[in-house]
Amino acid sequence: MRKKVGLLVLFMFFSFMLFGATTGMSFGEPEYDDMDGYILENAQEETASNNVVTSVLLEYRSLDTLGEATVLITAILSVVVVLRRFAQ
């Protein structure tokens, strides 16, 4: 009984995902492309960087990169706090 219910739920979930993937938005053609279009057009001239990914990471979204580093530091500090007692 449990297996049948599990299989049914799995089948429903799978068909839902397949339905969404086939009839949803088209891949690579977003409805609103103002911002990515702007970044792709102007990133090289505005930030003097050939790599658009780096110009997004360090210029347009530089505070986000700082937050990412803060998350990394917090995770490392929690690992230090938890594991240092066992490591001695």
Next chain:
Amino acid sequence: MKGLSRIVESIASLVFIPILVFGLYIMVHGHLTPGGGFQGGAIVGSAIAMIFVAYGTIEANKHFKLTSLLSIMAGAAVVYLLLKEVFSPYIKDVMIGTPFMGRIPEGINIGHIASGTIFLPLNVLVGLIVLSGFGIVVVLFNQLGGNDQ
């Protein structure tokens, strides 16, 4: 954790410096080629992990201290904050078109390493954060395994 055999030790000591150079290349060329601070830091951190696996905990702990790695990580984050969010406009004015750094070709260019004005130190700082974080995790998990050498 115990070190591995003599063969692994010598191969690791041979390969260590080229891996460091490659990771630094990825970091420094972050504004020209694919890659950047995170990727280069991950490469250097994997080199640290290789040293720990090859030489064992006691030998490797002499070179990678937990406190120094922590201070490198925190200091790099603070310098990133100051450099990007506070002093970035002034530094850009100094670095572009002055005798101090030479004339930097602004805009689209074929790949001068000095063209991404502030991206080079920022990429290196992000790489320092990532590699020291990786190193701290490796040091801690190695100490967890016990010092039986």
